[in-house]
Amino acid sequence: MHMARRTGRRPGNPDTRESILGAAREAFAERGFESASIRGIATSAGVDPALVHHYFGTKEQLFKACMNFPIDPAEVLPQVLSGGPDEVGERLVRFFLRIWDSPAGAAGVALMRSAVSNDWTARLLREFVTTQMIRHVLPSLTTIDQADAPLRASLVATQMAGLAMVRYVLKLEPLASAPHEVVVAAIGPNVQRYVTGDLGAAAAAAQRE
Amino acid sequence: MHMARRTGRRPGNPDTRESILGAAREAFAERGFESASIRGIATSAGVDPALVHHYFGTKEQLFKACMNFPIDPAEVLPQVLSGGPDEVGERLVRFFLRIWDSPAGAAGVALMRSAVSNDWTARLLREFVTTQMIRHVLPSLTTIDQADAPLRASLVATQMAGLAMVRYVLKLEPLASAPHEVVVAAIGPNVQRYVTGDLGAAAAAAQRE
Structure with missing residues (x-):
């Protein structure tokens, strides 16, 4: 699961870091982002919860470290969306191409490979897309019905994937x-x-159920 | 590369069949469907070309046997397209869901896994999609500009994949x-x-280059 080169300071003992990351991946994949806790992850890794915070920061930051995702969605997506809902489709595609045609693209292919060949990584990626991308993106598109x-979001994911x-x-x-x-x-x-258009009567009906 | 359960009579010695299939996969992946020849495949497999024809039929049939593709595109796609270009998008999606939600869907997941994790299968699948699907489908959509x-077709492939x-x-x-x-x-x-709509000025310009 080495997706992207990391830069900057990495605190702590590499073995301890790795055992925390391993425990965290297991917890996020098995229990989901919401239910997984720093305390539980620390227990599985045999370390103090304070050490997990010290090494990785918040639970969200720990999840990002687990995925080694080529971008930080929380930093990048607000920029893409800042122009408002019109032409957000074009901006998303343009941004996506820029990432995938950069050196980070190799990390994307590696992540895709891993998710397709491994159910556990697929679960982790699904959880990541749901909690770290979709949840951050949608509230900023205030003109769409939040029930839809x-x-x-999953339709946008089909086109991007x-x-x-x-x-x-x-x-x-x-x-x-x-x-x-x-x-x-x-x-x-x-x-x-997918973001702002009419998804058809059947889709609307499904939302009302 | 075992994608789908096969039914019916399978002529010949299993070892000979497998060595022909192995040689054929290599030839199709390395040289492409057009350049690969039954004669060359037979030579690589150490058998007479007549035996390849006897076991597998035409070069196209041999390619289909290599892929173990869950459907036979040459049989199925004309049906999907027979209603003409209007609503072909909905018919394609409906048909796609029916296949993937059937037992054949497991074969589809296996093929996708194999293509993502293995460059060689990716080449084979790309060649299959191009020569066995796209080439058969597009001429029947007579209302679209063949230059586009x-x-x-590759845009439709993005949405389906x-x-x-x-x-x-x-x-x-x-x-x-x-x-x-x-x-x-x-x-x-x-x-x-993607099939019949306006793809934008940039796409049109790219076609005229």
Whole structure:
């Protein structure tokens, strides 16, 4: 699960860090982000909870450290969304391409590989997408009905995951080599519909159930 | 690469069959479907070309046997497309859900796993999607400009691959448990835009280059 090169200071004994991360991954995958506790993770790792806080900060920061995710969604997504809901689809696709075509893209492919081949990583990634991405993003899109929001978010995820799969893993042409502006013009409006468009009568009915 | 249970008669010695399939996978992945030849595959497998034809039929049939693909695209796709280009997006999504929610869905997950974790299978799948799916599908959509067709096909592939990834691999809710009609209403129009809609000025410009 080494996804991205990390920079900066890493406090503490590497073995202790690793056993905390291992315990945390297990807890987040098995119990989910909400139910997992620093105290429980510390117990599994055989360390004091204060040491977990000292090494990793908050529970959210610990979860990010577990995933080694190429970006920090809490930092980056607000920027992408700051222009408001119009054209958020195009901005998301443009931002996504910039990350995946950078050196961080290799980390993305590695994470995708790991999630597809390993149920445990899939659980961890699902939990990460739900609690660290979707939950942070949707409240800022104040013009959409919050009841639809989880469905909209999982639809956006289908388009983004599929773009990664076809462009960066399968490398299907002509999409694999298409310039960013072509991809943004082609895919942006579809993502936009998922975020703010009409999802059809059936989708609306499902929300009311 | 065991994707689907096979039924019916399988002629020939299992070892010979397997060495032909092994040689064929290598040839299709390395040289592509067009350049690979039955003669070359037979030579690699140390058998007579007539035996390859006897066991597997045409080169196309041999390729399908290599992939163990859950459906035969040449049989199935014309049915999905037979209603013409309107609402083809909804029909594709509905059909896709029916396959993936059937026992054949496990074969789809296995194929996706294999393609993501293994560059060689990714090459084989890319070649299969291009020559056995896209090439068969697009000419029947006579109302679209054939110059756009490969881009449109790879865009459809992003949405389908992403739907598989999020619903069946990551199992992100609420999409993972959404009834078919909700998914069709939500995703069908997006696929429809990829097939027949306006892909934007940048995409049009890319085609004219």
